[in-house]
Amino acid sequence: MGVAEPDPAFETLLVHLRDNRGFDFTGYKRSSLSRRVDRRMTQVRVDDYSEYLDYLEMHGEEFTALFNTILINVTGFFRDAEAWEFLRTHVLPGLLTGKGPHEPIRLWSAGCASGQEAYTLAMLLAELMGIAEFRERVKIYATDVDEEGLTQARHAAYDEREVRGVPPGLLERYFERHGQTYTFRKDLRRSVIFGRNDLVQDAPISRVDLLVCRNTLMYLTAETQARILTRFHFALTAEGALFLGKAEMLLSHGGLFAPVDLKHRVFRKVARVGSNGVALSADPLPVGPPAARSVEDRIRDEALLAGPVAQVVIAADGAVVMVNHQAEMLLGVSVRDKGRPFRDLDVSYRPLELRRSIEQAQADRRTVHAGDAVLHRGGEPLTLEVHVSPLVGRDSEVLGVTVVFNDVTEARRLQVELEATHRQLETAYEELQSTNEELETTNEELQSTVEELETTNEELQSTNEELETMNEELQSTNDELQAINDELQDRSAQVDEANAFLEAILTGMRAGVVVLAPDLAVRVxxxxxxxxWGLRPEETIGQHFLTLDIGLPLEQLAPMIRRALGGEPGPQELALPAVNRRGRRISVRVLGSPLANYDGRPGGVILMMEQDDRADGDEPSEPGGD
Known part of the structure; x- marks a missing residue:
């Protein structure tokens, strides 16, 4: 499957961000980068990159929103707790053991976001060293390109959700609680220095013992990763360690870093060494007594033998004429080799091939630089700069050559340190001001599928955090609704209690009570x-009162009911003949009263019907009587 061609309009947008805003995203992987830019374009309802570029130029505040969308700052205290535990138990103790009791300890948290990883490092080291020694020796440089994240990191204030990953004991020892906010200890915060640094463009911090750069390299292209990893290699000390995220493996950078524990993504810096030289032993045999010569000759010879530079003198015929003391100690030759052909000695071809240089010096009658030779003598390797100079007599005859082995180990070391010093000049001002340290990082080229999945996971975590916030708001709303529901239930209970009380009153009354609505429907x-009357409530409730089949002349009640509904004040009474549910003729006294609403208007009629025992009625004979 071929590689997709880059979109020119998208590349133009990236160049604009780099040249006009100072943020270089050109080293980021296009798949994840374009997905995030597209997401922001959808939010502002822009369809193509050219149009979005115009939108950026017209709306200055849009860049901040785009920047926050591109940089998914998903981080936390002790994120991937198992990896941090490995760092605490296996990496940091070795780092402290390898340091002198008063040597400073320098750590770098690259891509620190809002500071949680930097403060995690601070807590681990403070636990291992003690608070006093930590304040005296430790400097943690924490850098990122997101100014908003750095501002939050400097304040070191986090809410309850953000400190969930901190073990309770550490939370109590290293954070001060103010309401719902937890603030990292101010006395330890001085050891953590925050500053802006673009890993793609800026130079790295030097002499770092531990470099933490987690889940940052996976967003960058392979070329950008390789460049940053080279700078990380420079930033670390000889025994320095690199701690990466769980999706970063450095499989193709074995020449720079070797895995300490691949599962937890901890790597050790690999030292760069030259080709191996051959370890030669010195011949300590003393020089025999000199022959009878003049004092001047003897002084000259002794001066040559005692010279500080290793030297071998060879006659024109190739025989060894003189070997001084330094040559004996360094090169494994001795006075016993005098008179032997130089080409038969090991020093003629190792650690450096000299025979051709000797022939060239004799033929050209000028000093020849044969090159640099590296000797290993148990400790650090020695670097020898070798020159071959012709010896020419007064008659212009070539008498032989002298081979000089000049020890330039210290000079080379000083040269390397000088070059390193020049590279470190850009970072010196930030260390002096204790505000910022120039950083740079490298990245690892991972399998594209793994990186895409990890990137998607980061985005999902960011979305999940937003959903958690919304869920907390919904929970708060639900609590308010629950309180309202509880209040309604209390009121409903009060209504039920009132209804029960009313029902008890109505049941206890010895008169028949009927309550009518304004439309004369029966309500009670x-x-x-x-x-x-022999009718149950379920047969009457909701029915029109004047249509009920009861033994009462209802048409005679209608005028009284209408007067009550019309608002005529006071109760009205009417005595009527009737037939009760047993078929007996009775006289019923009906009392009608208007029922007023809360606003004073008529809301119905209350009828009280009571049998008038004082009236005489004709009762029908009982069935089956005589």
Whole structure:
């Protein structure tokens, strides 16, 4: 499957961000980068990159929103706790053991976001070293390109959700609680220095013992990763360690870093060494007594033998004429080799091939630089700069050559340190001001599928955090609704209690009680009304009162009911003949009263019907009587 061609309009947008805003995203992987830019374009309802570029130029505040969308700052205290535990138990103790009791300890948290990883490092080291020694020796440089994240990191204030990953004991020892906010200890915060640094463009911090750069390299292209990893290699000390995220493996950078524990993504810096030289032993045999010569000759010879530079003198015929003391100690030759052909000695071809240089010096009658030779003598390797100079007599005859082995180990070391010093000049001002340290990082080229999945996971975590915030708001709303529901239930209970109380009153009354609505529908029909007329409440409730089949001349009640509904004040009474539910003729006294609403208007009629025992009625004969 071929590689997709880059979109020119998208590349133009990236160049604009780099040249006009100072943020270089050109080293980021296009798949994840374009997905995030597209997401922001959808939010502002822009369809193509050219149009979005115009939108950016017209709306200055849009860049901040785009920047926050591109940089998914998903981080946390002790994120991937198992990896941090490995760092605490296996990496940091070795780092402290390898340091002198008063040597400073320098750590770098690259891509620190809002500071949680930097403060995690601070807590681990403070636990291992003690608070006093930590304040005296430790400097943690924490850098990122997101100014908003750095501002939050400097304040070191986090809410309850953000400190969930901190073990309770550490939370109590290293954070001060103010309401719902937890603030990292101010006395330890001085050891953590925050500053802006673009890993793609800026130079790295030097002499770092531990470099933490987690889940940052996976967003960058392979070329950018390789460049940053080279700078990380420079930043670390000889025994320095690199701690990466769980999706970063450095499989193709074995020449720079070797895995300490691949599962937890901890790597050790690999030292760069030259080709191996051959370890030669010195011949300590003393020089025999000199022959009878003049004092001047003897002084000259002794001066040559005692010279500080290793030197071998060879005659024109190739025989060894003189070997000084330094040559004996360094090169494994001795006075016993005098008179032997130089080409038969090991030093003629190792650690450096000299025979051709000797022939060239004799033929050209000039000093020849044969090159640099590296000797290993148990400790650090020695670097020898070798020159071959012709010896020419007064008659212009070539008498031989002298081979000089000049020890330039210290000079080379000083040269390397000088070059390193020049590279470190850009970072010196930030260390002096204790505000910022120039950083740079490298990245690892991972399998594209793994990186895409990890990137998607980061985005999902960011979305999940937003959903958690919304869920907390919904929970708060739900609590308010629950309180309202509880209040309604209390009121409903009060209504039920009032209804029960009313029902008890109606049941206890010896008169039949009927309550009518303004449309004369029956709303209340008590037990006495049922006993009087033989109709149950379920047969009457909701029915039009004047249509009920009871033994009462209802048409005679209608005028009284209408007067009550019309608002005529006071109760009205009417005595009527009737037939009760047993078929007996009775006289019923009906009392009608208007029922007023809360606003004073008529809301119905209350009828009280009671049998008038004082009236005489004709009762029908009982069935089956004589």
């Amino acid at each position: 029909w008590n037990q006495e009304a049922q006993d009087l």
